[in-house]
Amino acid sequence: MDKKTPLSEEGGDQVHANRVAIIGASGYGGLQSIRLLQNHPFFEITFLGGKRTTGEKWNDICPYLPLQNDLVIQPPHPEKISEVADFAVLSLPNGEACQLVPELLDNNVRVVDLSADFRYSSLDQWSKTYVHEAQKLNRTDSDLCSEAVYGIPEWKANSISEARLVASPGCFPTASLLPLLPFLNQGLIEQEGLIIDAKTGTSGGGRSPKEVFLLAEASESISPYGVVGHRHTSEIEQIASEVAGHEIKLQFTPHLVPMVRGLLSTVYARLRDPGLTAEDCTTVLKAIYRDKPSIEVLPVGTYPATKWVKHTNKAMLSVQVDTRTSRLILMSAIDNLVKGQAGQAIQCLNLMAGLESETGMPLYPFYP
């Protein structure tokens, strides 16, 4: 397919597609990004970066997702990237992106980072949360931390479209914040006592081998982890506080479940007005997300399943109210590797390139 910029569509001038480098190509986030950009009408992949896979040809290591221009994976030197790319998607372990971003930006490459390196507006908060990474680095880029835009396209489209640097949110924060933010924003729930109970599949831990993700360990079992102090807690709190206009502290417990993909988050809050019904609360969500194609608000009594969103960029949300306890129960299912990671990042890339955020996004699954 001939790839064009939106300008060429409108004006008839033949200009190149937006050129994208994907760094961390061989990892799960890199793979999804390549899949989403491979047939994208307005982007062309021009650089693949990695570490262990450096020197390998993409089509050799990934014959099930071949690229027409079969690139060789290279070390991610910012100057080299800037010679061939206008944008870079960084899908790297925490503490790696911050070593590349300043030079990429200096070389006019706009960046979407999938790690947590720029998700906090305060470098101090990042250092307190990512202690292990912070100890190994001597980060001084607090200006970039405050410049980076937290990339939830449904809430920050204008800032994302103008950003040089977008920090793509974590998977648990994405699933949990999407249903929660409208209620915090409109002051419909109490700000204390929020509880998030969430479950993720094993791909949430990335592609590099870890004992806990072995089939023998993870299958036929379900277990909590990171109870009290999981690193996504403060990320969720940061955005929840920003939208509520008050400091929010909440309880977040993740669980590992024996599936490859998918994330389900259930959020419990207490309604300020006990007279509000599930239908009222569903209307609140529907109104906020009415023109957001990646968000589906289900009818009252229909609860989302991870299989309904698998391989798609959809977040499926549902609301219930327990009138006995005045509790609002918010349920949210996403594919952790798409809406929870690379899909959301490509939504941001679309906005940065002046496109509709859902351009090229898969929104329906091949069920089951």
Ligand SMILES: NC(=O)c1ccc[n+]([C@@H]2O[C@H](COP(=O)([O-])OP(=O)(O)OC[C@H]3O[C@@H](n4cnc5c(N)ncnc54)[C@H](OP(=O)(O)O)[C@@H]3O)[C@@H](O)[C@H]2O)c1
């Ligand atoms: N998995 C999820 O559900 C999820 C969701 C949201 C956000 N995230 C975040 O997204 C990021 C990527 O996660 P992932 O699950 O895709 O990780 P992953 O599968 O472990 O992949 C990591 C990638 O980083 C590359 N890499 C590591 N060190 C490098 C270096 N120094 N220079 C160049 N490349 C390097 C690896 O390349 P080689 O193979 O060539 O060494 C690999 O391609 C992480 O920060 C993660 O926290 C993950």
